[in-house]
Amino acid sequence: MLEAPTLGKQVEVLHDCYYISILRRDSIVQKMTTHFITAEIDLKQTPAQLQQSIEQELNKKGEPLRWSIALVDARKQKAVVEAIVTK
Amino acid sequence: MAALLTVLVHQPPYTVVLIVPTGVGASIGGYAGDAMPVARAIAQVSDRLITHPNVLNGAQLYWPLANTSYVEGYALDKFASTCWGLRPVRQNKVGLILDRAIEPELRLRHLQAAEATRATLGLNLTDCTVTDASLEVQLRIAPSGASWGTIGNTGSLLRAAETLIDRAGAEAIAIVARFPDDTDSEILQNYRHGKGVDPLAGAEAVISHLIVRTFKIPAAHAPALMPLPADPDVSPRAAAEELGYTFLPCVLVGLSRAPQFIISKDNYTPSPQDIWAEQVDAVVVPASACGGSAVMSFSSLGVRVVAVEENKTKMEVSPESLGIKAIRVNSYLEALGFLVTHRAGINPDSLRPTLSSLNCLSVNRDQS
Numbered sequence: 258m259l260e261a262p263t264l265g266k267q268v269e270v271l272h273d274c275y276y277i278s279i280l281r282r283d284s285i286v287q288k289m290t291t292h293f294i295t296a297e298i299d300l301k302q303t304p305a306q307l308q309q310s311i312e313q314e315l316n317k318k319g320e321p322l323r324w325s326i327a328l329v330d331a332r333k334q335k336a337v338v339e340a341i342v343t344k
Numbered sequence: 345m346a347a348l349l350t351v352l353v354h355q356p357p358y359t360v361v362l363i364v365p366t367g368v369g370a371s372i373g374g375y376a377g378d379a380m381p382v383a384r385a386i387a388q389v390s391d392r393l394i395t396h397p398n399v400l401n402g403a404q405l406y407w408p409l410a411n412t413s414y415v416e417g418y419a420l421d422k423f424a425s426t427c428w429g430l431r432p433v434r435q436n437k438v439g440l441i442l443d444r445a446i447e448p449e450l451r452l453r454h455l456q457a458a459e460a461t462r463a464t465l466g467l468n469l470t471d472c473t474v475t476d477a478s479l480e481v482q483l484r485i486a487p488s489g490a491s492w493g494t495i496g497n498t499g500s501l502l503r504a505a506e507t508l509i510d511r512a513g514a515e516a517i518a519i520v521a522r523f524p525d526d527t528d529s530e531i532l533q534n535y536r537h538g539k540g541v542d543p544l545a546g547a548e549a550v551i552s553h554l555i556v557r558t559f560k561i562p563a564a565h566a567p568a569l570m571p572l573p574a575d576p577d578v579s580p581r582a583a584a585e586e587l588g589y590t591f592l593p594c595v596l597v598g599l600s601r602a603p604q605f606i607i608s609k610d611n612y613t614p615s616p617q618d619i620w621a622e623q624v625d626a627v628v629v630p631a632s633a634c635g636g637s638a639v640m641s642f643s644s645l646g647v648r649v650v651a652v653e654e655n656k657t658k659m660e661v662s663p664e665s666l667g668i669k670a671i672r673v674n675s676y677l678e679a680l681g682f683l684v685t686h687r688a689g690i691n692p693d694s695l696r697p698t699l700s701s702l703n704c705l706s707v708n709r710d711q712s
Binding site for chain 1: 365417418484486487488490492494495498499502549550553554557633635636637640641643644659660661662665666667668
């Protein structure tokens, strides 16, 4: 059980525990948004080269959070990537 | 007299990574922790198994595996890329974040689930927090058919985690976000009947990835939903999510022993239990879902990729299409057989009825 709250903090008492409602903190006030994007990347000779190309492309659009190749178009020699990036 | 020499060779621990991507409709593992039997079996034939929450989370159901590491997906990608190592722990202090949008009675159910893990399982939980705003979960389906989603208030999530870490000393974070109730949707019905994609999975992954990327500690998510009406056609693979009011117990259990991350080799003091990607012997993955970051990283390290054909997914990415050399097996049973031979240093071909003879190669003549 946490100690009694300091002035200015809201406290909800539920059950047997104290819960501290979080005040807006300057350290994490950023307006971060997530974005779903797709990208077509040329297939490379090695998986390592392909992975590097994918990450370079995604880094242009934001900070990658999650990605995977959803489809490989053998005729066009392209990998279709679905990704979530943050900005 | 023939002398019998016994040479004892120290073998490093045989380490396997099991991946069943979340939100891609995997026929095994795409539902309610239904890849857990696969994990249990692989854990039996390996010294160390590394897998992710989607495999081990069965809502109210879970299985303790002493040689298995519960590693969130973002961390698994960083581990596979050799950026991060894993340091096993005896116990983490787990902090719980509750979405402000959770209704009072449902919040009480989650608190009681947490209390139950403390009293009945002896887990170490810190005090919990409620986010300063509703997280506003949004669900989507990608063009590929995979599940994805996001939250409207990322800052609220991260502030809550920061407080648990700074003030309560949390070493791992469990998040419960209020997800939309959409009891009549076709997607949900298909999922419950074991046919479709988990519509929640994509948003769940985003939530835990945000925590792990920002704070570099273990995290996992359980959705808060109202109980669904009883349905006699629920698939056995989805049945674990019909059992109770929350999906939280498995998450708390998993996080309680999830390895911490070694995020830098600067001033790094190695421990014998540390695990790095270079020590992984094999990665087991559905054959149609080889396009993830972790699989590609492991492939580049020379880790044996075992592609399981029977585990169908919505993806259409074979290992061969990416230039990944893989052992193709039909089933997880066959994968287990491969792992046993690989671990023992046995050529799998020698277990087949026909074995071709050796060829003699001619010696290359020096052309200079």
